[in-house]
Amino acid sequence: MLIALVFFGPKTPWGWVGIVPLVTGLAGFCPAYALFGIRTCKLPKP
Template sequence: MIHNVGGIDRVLRILVGLVLLGLAATDTVGWWGWLGLVPLATGIIGWCPPYQLLGFNTCALKK
């Protein structure tokens, strides 16, 4: 699988995902906090389906 999510983007996705999951687990936010699984998974995997469809790539260019 080709990676299309780069360094800073990956870190931000993982952090946002963890924060949302933490808020959902403590019942601070509603059920939508469990949607934090999506940015967490895309950050860990390094591939984002919408990026693929739209042609985005935040990975560093290979020389």
């Protein structure tokens, strides 16, 4: 819905916010997680 705001409807910066989760999901990598050192994937025990 947010991405649609970029092309249809009011041209606001909020429309570009929708691209962030889209790119993160497609890439499988979240730069914010790396920046803050967050890990949601459990590491296997040795």
